[in-house]
Amino acid sequence: MRLTQGTFSFLPDLTDEQIGAQIEYCLQNGWAVSIEYTDDPHPRNTYWEMFGNPMFDVHDPAGILEEIRSCRQTFPNQYIKANAFDATRGRESLRLSFIVGRPKEEPGFGLVREEGTGRRVHYTTRAYATDRAEGERY
Amino acid sequence: MKSLLEPTPDTDAQAANVNLEAVFRDSGAGEVLEKLDRELIGLAPVKSRIRDISALLLVDKLRHQVGLCCDAPTLHMCFTGNPGTGKTTVALRMAEILRHLGYVRKGHLVAVTRDDLVGQFIGHTAPKTREVLKRAMGGVLFIDEAYYLYRPENERDYGQEAIEILLQVMENQRDDLVVILAGYKDRMERFFHSNPGLSSRIAHHIDFPDYTAPELLAIARLMLERMQYRLSPEAELALREYIERRRTQPNFANARSIRNSLDRARLRQASRLFARRGTALSRDDLVTIESGDIRASRVFSENSGKSARSGVAQ
Numbered sequence: 335m336r337l338t339q340g341t342f343s344f345l346p347d348l349t350d351e352q353i354g355a356q357i358e359y360c361l362q363n364g365w366a367v368s369i370e371y372t373d374d375p376h377p378r379n380t381y382w383e384m385f386g387n388p389m390f391d392v393h394d395p396a397g398i399l400e401e402i403r404s405c406r407q408t409f410p411n412q413y414i415k416a417n418a419f420d421a422t423r424g425r426e427s428l429r430l431s432f433i434v435g436r437p438k439e440e441p442g443f444g445l446v447r448e449e450g451t452g453r454r455v456h457y458t459t460r461a462y463a464t465d466r467a468e469g470e471r472y
Numbered sequence: 473m474k475s476l477l478e479p480t481p482d483t484d485a486q487a488a489n490v491n492l493e494a495v496f497r498d499s500g501a502g503e504v505l506e507k508l509d510r511e512l513i514g515l516a517p518v519k520s521r522i523r524d525i526s527a528l529l530l531v532d533k534l535r536h537q538v539g540l541c542c543d544a545p546t547l548h549m550c551f552t553g554n555p556g557t558g559k560t561t562v563a564l565r566m567a568e569i570l571r572h573l574g575y576v577r578k579g580h581l582v583a584v585t586r587d588d589l590v591g592q593f594i595g596h597t598a599p600k601t602r603e604v605l606k607r608a609m610g611g612v613l614f615i616d617e618a619y620y621l622y623r624p625e626n627e628r629d630y631g632q633e634a635i636e637i638l639l640q641v642m643e644n645q646r647d648d649l650v651v652i653l654a655g656y657k658d659r660m661e662r663f664f665h666s667n668p669g670l671s672s673r674i675a676h677h678i679d680f681p682d683y684t685a686p687e688l689l690a691i692a693r694l695m696l697e698r699m700q701y702r703l704s705p706e707a708e709l710a711l712r713e714y715i716e717r718r719r720t721q722p723n724f725a726n727a728r729s730i731r732n733s734l735d736r737a738r739l740r741q742a743s744r745l746f747a748r749r750g751t752a753l754s755r756d757d758l759v760t761i762e763s764g765d766i767r768a769s770r771v772f773s774e775n776s777g778k779s780a781r782s783g784v785a786q
Contacts, residue, residue, distance in 0.1 A: 389606065391607050392607055392609065393578045393580055393607070393609075393610055393611065394577055394578050394609040394610025394648070395610075396577075396610055396645065396648040396649075397605070397606035397607065397608075397609035397610070398606075400602075400606060400609070401606065
């Protein structure tokens with residue numbers, strides 16, 4: 335099952351050229367781009383690992399694309415996303431975040447039903463990938 | 473850059489009205505070149521080389537328009553020359569010109585020295601160098617005193633690693649950044665001698681000549697004009713004499729020495745005005761530097777050549 339998180343995730347995977355164009359847009363707006371990766375794709379997992387520092391002083395997409403490529407090389411089987419952070423006072427949050435790398439096989443999510451008191455049922459989702467230990471997924 | 477690389481659809485129609493003048497005008501490089509001519513005194517060989525490079529890039533642009541193939545030329549450069557001959561200033565202008573001509577996308581200048589590239593322990597150098605390269609992408613990377621990268625006396629020096637990464641990027645990502653190495657001539661030559669790979673990847677070796685005395689005087693005038701000061705006629709004579717003397721002394725750093733001496737003249741002018749603070753000062757008083765302000769310099773005192781601190785020329 336294809337993971338759909340962040341902007342553009344219902345589109346086919348972006349090519350490097352398209353990624354570069356999006357990053358150019360971010361840089362033109364003065365947003366700082368950072369790269370994060372994870373092997374736990376649960377939608378509530380907001381804490382992905384950072385790959386290097388946020389690139390506050392990079393002015394050209396070529397530098398960021400290079401970083402994305404090196405992240406893909408290091409973690410070929412994990413999810414990688416590019417985040418654009420807007421440091422404007424009062425905003426100070428992400429403006430754009432999109433997936434730039436994903437594992438070859440994505441097992442997807444299962445539905446978990448938990449019976450609570452009074453036969454009440456709680457529903458939640460769980461990524462099949464997280465059956466295995468961290469680092470052995472995908 | 474990208475759009476230039478794409479072949480234009482109807483090349484024949486365009487071929488009819490190829491116009492170098494129009495391309496030159498549109499690029500806006502003319503203004504920057506003019507500014508370079510106006511604001512940088514002397515440096516004739518440097519300016520002519522920059523004009524050559526601009527011409528080449530413009531012609532390349534035209535060739536693209538009519539569908540002729542051409543590889544992007546290598547534009548890595550090496551600036552050699554004594555201190556204060558304008559290497560950094562020219563590099564800054566170069567970045568601007570290259571941006572106007574569409575050779576680099578952003579045209580910012582990242583100036584670094586050995587400290588920014590070479591790490592302190594094993595495994596520290598590569599990320600550090602890559603970080604700097606990443607920052608310089610789309611612009612110009614200016615490595616000042618580049619010969620410090622290579623220290624032959626220490627075989628475990630990490631500088632070599634930085635050089636190798638640099639070489640790799642200079643070769644593979646030629647359209648992403650331009651590298652300019654700068655330093656004193658003799659040491660640069662020795663550096664290239666021990667790193668032949670680097671030398672062969674640099675297409676333009678530009679030598680910055682020392683300024684002559686009249687050029688230095690013109691530079692001083694330009695600086696004063698920018699700071700909104702002016703010299704009295706006697707002060708101009710004094711400055712001329714000052715330049716003559718200062719040039720023969722050790723540690724003379726061309727335009728930089730002139731700037732420092734002007735700064736000190738301003739200091740003396742200020743305290744001269746402050747000393748007579750009871751009287752009213754006119755606008756003229758505030759902008760004029762008198763000969764006394766310059767003649768008070770240590771350069772004019774007799775033992776200046778021998779004194780230990782002459783290098784710092786007051």
